Amino acid sequence: MIVEAQGLRKTYGSVVAVNDLSFTVSPGHITGFLGPNGSGKSTTMRLMLGLDHGAGTTLFDGRTLAQHRPVSTVVGSHLDAKFFHPRRTARAHLRMMGSEAGISKARINEVISLVGLQAVADKRPGGFSLGMGQRLGLATALLASPRVLLLDEPANGLDPQSIQWLRDFLTHYAQQGNSVLVSSHLLSEMELMADHLIVIAQGRLIADESMQSFVSRSTKNDVLVRSSDPVALRQALARYSLAATPEGADGLAVTGAATDRIGDIAFEAGVAVRELVFRQASLEDAFLETTRGSADFATGNETPGGAA
């Protein structure tokens, strides 16, 4: 199912939380939804679900959510780990949430097993840890096997094993032709999970492209070359307008050229190459570069040890 968000806009008084945001979430992919704190990610998700009032529309296979029946087979959402009554058992909560789609008891048991809540299914969730709350929230979202999943920070509070389970599960879910939009501030996790990215800052769209394309634009992508004569090699590189920064005793970090070209230049300069390796920037590097200056709640530059 294709999800098309068109011209989403939300204001709180004079503050524009989401500003003319349009993007598409395609089936078969996990789309990561990134942005600094306060950039409008959660508001966007609420707008997509019709929970908040604002401008723009979100279409699910060309129709608004309210035009689908039952709604929970179209989209499953998980917006917060604590959206449950603390004294209603997890099983009763799921039974209630399964009413709209007529979910059977067998399916409820299946989902409880899937998220690993068998031991506490008949307990009140008031005492659940954050991770268990996340599992219950995920179970709620998955209950009616929806074709679209909207997950807001689903990995918060999960232990490493659970995060790995979540990643594998969502990958499998997307591979079955479903659409997954997931926001997270765990960029290393997002890097492993998502294959497409939507990045927003201050409510505006910053990037809507594949993970590979987004990361490849980072200036942190470079080539490390260790050689017998780094000074000579640096001069040779400069003749081709390639910037090189010394790194270690015999290394240079070169940007703007691929490994084979740098190898050729070293050969021409008569410099023996000891190591030649492409170093790809991380998602975190690319994200920080892209959103620099856009954070609504940016921290200062001071480090615990003093000014950076």
Add this chain to the structure above:
Amino acid sequence: MSAALVYEWRRITSIRATYVLAALFLLATAAVTFLIAQASAGVDFEGNAIEATAVPLGVVVVTGTNALSAIFLTTIAAQSFGHEYRYGLIRLTLSEFPRRWVIFTAKLAMVVAWIVALFVASVAVAVLVLAVSRTDTEPWSADVWNQIWRSGLFLVGYCAIAFALTLITRNLVLGVVIPLLMSAVVENLVVFGLAERAPWIADVLPFQAGNRFATGELGINMATGEAFTNPSFLASQPGLVYLVWVVVLVAASFVTLRSRDA
């Protein structure tokens, strides 16, 4: 709509508070009935013989449902949206039922159904207590039935007001406390305070009108302290005044649900 009703049924039946509040309401009804029965039994609290009187069942029901015991039912009504907002469930609920009138109607219908069922049960409890206490009871008559259905409607309206105020304020406690304070304290102060300058005020206040409707009495003219002999239109139609208040507040709560962010 049927899915929303199922949802609401599962919501209301899956929390213990519903059963505790229902039990407390019936217990309070039983206690009120027992006290009235004792007061009519021909013996005062010091054991002295007094003239025994037949217990008027209609009065028992009116007293039982208008007294503080009604707070248990208004709490059930207030929980309908109160819990949703308190625990953030409203976002899950409205995600499943994006057409908000559907879940609003289902919740209101479920509240009304529970209140009516519990009211009927409370009448049964009152009859049972009177039977067990072997008190002489006034025979069933048109007047008794009249008082019973009036009390039932008053109670449904009272709970609908609590339901609406909870949705408007998005606060369960306010949804319960505002109607209680209004009916027990504020309206009485207003009526007494404005008895000279605005004697008609009692005719337009919701719970004053509701109580008059439930008891079937027009009350007294606060300016003169005498019973109405030739009441104004509003004073003679307390049920209509009460109904208008209930409808206006419920409609306002729906507009609130529809227009606000979840």
